Amino acid sequence: MRKRIAVLLTSLALSCALGAGPGATAVMAEETKNASSGNAELVVGLSQDLDNSLDPYQITAAGTREVLFNVFEGLVKPDTDGNFVDAVASEHSVSDDGITYTFTLRDGVKFHNGETVSADDVLYSFETCAATTTNTAVAGALSDIQDVTSSGNEITITLKEKNSSFLSTVSSVSIVPADYADQATAPVGTGPFRFESYSPQDKVVFVRNDDYYAGAPALSKVTCRIFEDANALYTSLDAGALDMALHMSLDQVNSLSNGYDVIEGEMNLVQALYLNNGKAPFDDERVRQALCYAIDIDSILELTEDGHGAKLGSSVYPSFTKYFDESLVGAYPYDPAKAAELLDEAGASGLSFTIKVPSNYTPHVDTASVIVEMLSAAGINASIQKVEWSTWLNDVYQGRDFEATVIGFDAAYLSADALLQRWVSTDSSNMINYSNKDYDAAIEKAQHATDDEEQVAAYKEAEKILSDTAANVYIQDLADFVVLNPKFTGYEFYPLYASDFSKIRPV
Amino acid sequence: MKNRYLLTGGILSTLVTSVIVTGYFWTPYSTTAMNAREKMQPPSLSHWFGTDNFGRDVFSRVMQGAGCSFLIAVLVVLIGCFAGVVIGSLCGYFGGTADLILMRICDTITAFPAILLALVIISIAGSSVSNIVLALGILFIPSFARVVRTQYAGIRDLNYIKAARLEGVSVPRILYAHILPNTLPVLVPAMTIGFNNAVLAEASMSFLGIGIQPPMASLGSMLKDSQNYLTSAPWYALGAGFSIVLLILSFSLLSEGIQVSRNE
Numbered sequence: 120m121r122k123r124i125a126v127l128l129t130s131l132a133l134s135c136a137l138g139a140g141p142g143a144t145a146v147m148a149e150e151t152k153n154a155s156s157g158n159a160e161l162v163v164g165l166s167q168d169l170d171n172s173l174d175p176y177q178i179t180a181a182g183t184r185e186v187l188f189n190v191f192e193g194l195v196k197p198d199t200d201g202n203f204v205d206a207v208a209s210e211h212s213v214s215d216d217g218i219t220y221t222f223t224l225r226d227g228v229k230f231h232n233g234e235t236v237s238a239d240d241v242l243y244s245f246e247t248c249a250a251t252t253t254n255t256a257v258a259g260a261l262s263d264i265q266d267v268t269s270s271g272n273e274i275t276i277t278l279k280e281k282n283s284s285f286l287s288t289v290s291s292v293s294i295v296p297a298d299y300a301d302q303a304t305a306p307v308g309t310g311p312f313r314f315e316s317y318s319p320q321d322k323v324v325f326v327r328n329d330d331y332y333a334g335a336p337a338l339s340k341v342t343c344r345i346f347e348d349a350n351a352l353y354t355s356l357d358a359g360a361l362d363m364a365l366h367m368s369l370d371q372v373n374s375l376s377n378g379y380d381v382i383e384g385e386m387n388l389v390q391a392l393y394l395n396n397g398k399a400p401f402d403d404e405r406v407r408q409a410l411c412y413a414i415d416i417d418s419i420l421e422l423t424e425d426g427h428g429a430k431l432g433s434s435v436y437p438s439f440t441k442y443f444d445e446s447l448v449g450a451y452p453y454d455p456a457k458a459a460e461l462l463d464e465a466g467a468s469g470l471s472f473t474i475k476v477p478s479n480y481t482p483h484v485d486t487a488s489v490i491v492e493m494l495s496a497a498g499i500n501a502s503i504q505k506v507e508w509s510t511w512l513n514d515v516y517q518g519r520d521f522e523a524t525v526i527g528f529d530a531a532y533l534s535a536d537a538l539l540q541r542w543v544s545t546d547s548s549n550m551i552n553y554s555n556k557d558y559d560a561a562i563e564k565a566q567h568a569t570d571d572e573e574q575v576a577a578y579k580e581a582e583k584i585l586s587d588t589a590a591n592v593y594i595q596d597l598a599d600f601v602v603l604n605p606k607f608t609g610y611e612f613y614p615l616y617a618s619d620f621s622k623i624r625p626v
Numbered sequence: 627m628k629n630r631y632l633l634t635g636g637i638l639s640t641l642v643t644s645v646i647v648t649g650y651f652w653t654p655y656s657t658t659a660m661n662a663r664e665k666m667q668p669p670s671l672s673h674w675f676g677t678d679n680f681g682r683d684v685f686s687r688v689m690q691g692a693g694c695s696f697l698i699a700v701l702v703v704l705i706g707c708f709a710g711v712v713i714g715s716l717c718g719y720f721g722g723t724a725d726l727i728l729m730r731i732c733d734t735i736t737a738f739p740a741i742l743l744a745l746v747i748i749s750i751a752g753s754s755v756s757n758i759v760l761a762l763g764i765l766f767i768p769s770f771a772r773v774v775r776t777q778y779a780g781i782r783d784l785n786y787i788k789a790a791r792l793e794g795v796s797v798p799r800i801l802y803a804h805i806l807p808n809t810l811p812v813l814v815p816a817m818t819i820g821f822n823n824a825v826l827a828e829a830s831m832s833f834l835g836i837g838i839q840p841p842m843a844s845l846g847s848m849l850k851d852s853q854n855y856l857t858s859a860p861w862y863a864l865g866a867g868f869s870i871v872l873l874i875l876s877f878s879l880l881s882e883g884i885q886v887s888r889n890e
Contacts, residue, residue, distance in 0.1 A: 507835075
């Protein structure tokens with residue numbers, strides 16, 4: 120009898136545990152907010168804890184990078200359009216051959232510890248970053264530096280060979296004070312906010328950097344409260360204990376009842392049904408095109424996100440305005456008849472394949488579910504296989520043992536190169552085995568372009584080739600929602616993972 | 627009717643079984659067709675359990691999911707019970723070193739949480755209904771083997787078995803015609819408990835994403851999906867959770883009822 124009761128209890132627990140979460144969080148009453156100008160405090164909810172180390176070169180989690188964006192800066196930093204603007208440097212120039220970069224230090228930039236930034240600090244930062252960074256893309260680019268020298272306020276970086284996206288690397292090298300040993304626990308940078316304290320699983324506090332060279336930000340203090348449970352975060356937000364929350368789901372936004380502003384942006388991901396171009400039947404361009412015609416992107420957006428999200432067309436997401444080619448969005452209108460025709464032509468009617476999806480990413484599983492249903496209406500028999508994230512990395516990403524998968528790719532650094540280089544036929548991360556000589560040539564051309572315009576044109580050409588050859592079925596850049604107390608305004612999305620608190624100000 | 631367990635259990639399990647059996651042939655709506663206009667509808671006369679995030683009818687999917695769980699659970703119990711009876715009867719009747727070794731193997735298997743072992747088997751063999759049935763079936767053998775063994779070890783020295791042996795009745799006949807029927811009072815409750823555990827195990831595996839694969843409905847994966855919509859569409863989670871509870875409750879009550887009536 121006891122055993123049977125245990126069984127019953129377990130079954131109840133399984134169905135009820137899901138409902139138990141939210142109530143546990145008490146409203147943080149001690150967090151008195153003062154919205155008067157000059158002394159405004161913002162309370163932000165974070166859905167994941169920070170990395171163990173806050174050293175800018177040791178950050179691995181995107182969520183940590185996102186908030187420490189406010190503390191650290193490089194010689195240049197990205198703006199909301201994807202351009203690089205001067206930060207710790209007051210101006211920068213590139214030699215005509217693209218080998219030598221010259222930066223002039225901005226006068227009187229101060230670290231949060233009160234010391235003035237010197238050329239020695241910059242040299243130290245580049246050296247330390249190259250030696251210790253956990254970001255392999257940055258480490259790779261830094262290893263191609265011939266040397267870094269300084270004379271007075273000028274820093275000169277000479278590269279071994281031309282690298283058209285080197286500025287993005289420079290922006291990733293946070294300028295830190297030389298020989299400061301406590302970055303991991305008490306980070307010191309030059310950004311608009313100064314790190315004050317961090318207690319794991321509880322909160323991280325930033326205060327205004329009054330000496331900031333571009334003028335002190337409007338907020339005097341930003342407290343980021345850490346919630347391991349998404350429901351608890353939501354409840355606190357809805358109760359008004361938080362002023363802002365990032366990356367909210369559509370469902371949470373829809374059921375929000377406190378009148379907070381909802382700001383819609385995108386996640387900066389290229390979500391697609393990635394097809395293994397090296398494996399039959401997807402080695403046939405017509406079969407891939409048929410899939411593009413058989414999948415109704417609008418329907419997917421409607422079903423998974425109530426029509427939010429941005430359509431893609433190729434391997435670059437829309438917020439990357441500089442490189443995004445809008446004309447490719449409608450390249451394959453929904454046309455099941457044409458799809459059937461193309462499949463017939465390719466001798467692949469009655470096609471059947473498996474989509475491997477990482478089980479922990481609900482948006483990708485949802486999209487895959489809709490695709491399967493849509494394809495079955497078009498007479499294509501697709502099935503889903505959910506796999507663990509580690510299995511996905513092993514089998515699909517590294518092993519390339521898959522027919523199709525739904526996943527989102529983001530940019531490791533702020534350049535179209537970060538999204539497009541991977542489909543070059545010889546690239547080690549060319550998961551889909553894409554092989555196209557014209558494409559390789561276009562990317563090569565972009566990487567060796569001498570001026571910006573030529574480079575952008577070459578990248579756009581490459582995007583068009585991906586679309587024409589239907590390398591993948593491009594779906595969407597998922598919608599991303601930020602919820603903000605209407606007492607504040609000014610939140611802006613970046614084409615990379617960053618939350619800029621310095622732009623937020625009281626109304 | 628003094629035996630309330632038997633009455634409620636009987637009614638509930640008949641009801642549940644008939645809904646499940648109907649689900650194999652007919653559901654009110656398609657279980658896979660999506661409809662953006664019907665997303666997240668609360669329960670109504672046309673959608674008894676409401677609709678989910680893709681506009682699919684939750685009741686239809688519950689019917690299919692429960693049917694799937696039911697079928698898997700029955701097969702798992704059959705595999706576990708059959709192998710368990712064979713192993714348990716031989717070990718219990720003959721004893722000796724083989725008994726010792728087999729029972730220690732059973733102990734070892736029991737020492738691991740069933741779900742964990744099933745996870746390992748599924749991640750190696752790949753996820754499919756037959757693999758789930760096999761993995762769970764194997765994991766359920768020890769619990770049956772142990773129950774059956776204890777029964778056989780007790781009964782083998784009783785006088786009527788001794789008499790049968792003296793008369794030269796063959797061993798298989800003694801094992802399965804003379805002793806087996808006398809283990810039923812213990813075996814039947816073990817089967818219902820096994821059934822309930824199997825339903826839960828399948829639901830848990832689907833909840834973790836390694837059981838039934840979408841777009842096929844499963845009670846566990848429905849619970850998992852509904853988690854994201856708890857605040858705005860609680861009926862989604864309730865429909866799936868309630869069905870698991872009902873499925874297990876009805877068969878638990880039934881077996882309890884059978885026990886009670888036997889004791890009377």
